[in-house]
Amino acid sequence: MIKAMLIAGCGGFIGTCGRFLIGRWCRYLFHGIFPLGTFAVNLIGCFIIGLLVGLLEKTHLISSNYSIILITGFCGGFTTFSSFADDMWVLGSKGDWGTFALYLILSVVFGILLVWGGRALIR
DSSP, X not given: OHHHHHHHHHHHHHHHHHHHHHHHHHXXXXXXXXXXXXXXXXXXXXXXXHHHHHHHHHHOOSOHXXXXXIIXXXXXXXXXXXXXXXXXXXXXXXXXXXXXXXXXXXXXXXXXXXXXXXXXXXX
């Protein structure tokens, strides 16, 4: 159990660092109200988890430790539902309902499509 937690923690550290860097890069390039950093990491993470789970289902090549570090650790640290929820609250509290709706719809629809796409790519 401790070994699995440490493995997941290593993956989470790498995922969190990636999320931090992409968030900073998006803020540097894009200065609008749309939370592009969180949006980008969540969609990229959806595609990555789709690829990894698809690979696991198809080939069974990903061992338990790889699954823990890549899926639980990396994807768990890289994507961020709590930041998404906070972004939604901020947009709602500002009364920016157009951006609120756009962010919500795009995140859910494209997130599901990218998980599907990642899994379909592996098939």
